[in-house]
Amino acid sequence: MTNLLARRGPRPELAPPAAGPRPVIELAGVSKVYPNGKAALRDVDLALGEGEFVFLVGPSGAGKSTLLRLLIRDELPTSGQVLIDGQDVARVSGRGVPRLRRRIGVVFQDFKLLPNRTVRENVAFALEVTGTPRRLIGPAVERALSVVGLNAQARQLPSTLSGGEQQRTAIARALVHEPRLIMADEPTGNLDPLISWEIIQLLLRINELGVTVLMATHNADVVTALRRRVVALEEGRIVRDEVGGYHRED
Numbered sequence: 001m002t003n004l005l006a007r008r009g010p011r012p013e014l015a016p017p018a019a020g021p022r023p024v025i026e027l028a029g030v031s032k033v034y035p036n037g038k039a040a041l042r043d044v045d046l047a048l049g050e051g052e053f054v055f056l057v058g059p060s061g062a063g064k065s066t067l068l069r070l071l072i073r074d075e076l077p078t079s080g081q082v083l084i085d086g087q088d089v090a091r092v093s094g095r096g097v098p099r100l101r102r103r104i105g106v107v108f109q110d111f112k113l114l115p116n117r118t119v120r121e122n123v124a125f126a127l128e129v130t131g132t133p134r135r136l137i138g139p140a141v142e143r144a145l146s147v148v149g150l151n152a153q154a155r156q157l158p159s160t161l162s163g164g165e166q167q168r169t170a171i172a173r174a175l176v177h178e179p180r181l182i183m184a185d186e187p188t189g190n191l192d193p194l195i196s197w198e199i200i201q202l203l204l205r206i207n208e209l210g211v212t213v214l215m216a217t218h219n220a221d222v223v224t225a226l227r228r229r230v231v232a233l234e235e236g237r238i239v240r241d242e243v244g245g246y247h248r249e250d
């Protein structure tokens with residue numbers, strides 16, 4: 001497991017400046033206008049440091065998913081820059097895109113598992129599509145499954161799992177590339193409160209292992225209880241960025 005989440009620190013000649021470590025994610029003056037004219041993000045500045053756990057909140061339509069999509073280059077900003085580890089995602093092209101996406105583990109509300117593949121195969125698939133040598137896949141999958149506590153369910157199909165287990169499978173799949181960052185878009189949106197807490201606890205544990213976590217959520221109870229950094233969007237703008245609770249906005 002140490003291996004799974006082994007930190008790849010900066011090379012000595014790239015040591016961070018005295019002002020602090022380089023952000024894992026940085027958005028500088030980012031705006032996103034969709035082709036239909038909808039301005040989903042407006043002049044957003046945001047930096048996430050290594051190892052942070054950050055909630056992204058705001059009413060429906062505020063731009064949370066858009067912001068997350070910009071990070072994996074699912075969308076490009078209309079203006080401004082999105083940097084991952086200091087690299088401008090708009091300048092990444094061709095083979096660089098899958099490489100960028102491997103640095104970010106993505107978790108969605110609806111799990112997005114392949115229904116005809118087992119838990120193990122779902123996690124392995126993430127490595128197979130990127131051409132990982134076969135001999136490395138088995139051990140990496142077992143490590144990811146053990147982080148989420150699913151080794152015993154490895155041979156089951158998603159349809160035979162509880163919702164929480166399905167989400168843990170998705171988290172294992174997100175982890176298997178040993179990402180620097182996990183971004184989760186409403187990961188507890190389809191889960192009951194108790195199971196939601198289990199998923200949050202798991203994300204917190206992964207964060208403690210050194211992975212930066214950015215989680216969009218409407219779950220006010222979780223945000224209020226954890227007292228982590230909360231970035232609030234409203235109509236595409238950051239209206240709050242502080243450690244603390246959830247101001248009910250929707």
Ligand SMILES: Nc1ncnc2c1ncn2[C@@H]1O[C@H](COP(=O)(O)OP(=O)(O)OP(=O)(O)O)[C@@H](O)[C@H]1O
Pocket residue numbers: 034035036038039040058059060061062063064065066067
């Ligand atoms: N592909 C698209 N084309 C046009 N408009 C879009 C597109 N995707 C999102 N939007 C619009 O951009 C705005 C922000 O959407 P986004 O999905 O980022 O909000 P959100 O904060 O994630 O909302 P929710 O909490 O409901 O998930 C919304 O007004 C939405 O209708």
Ligand SMILES: [Mg+2]
Pocket residue numbers: 064065066185
């Ligand atoms: Mg959304």
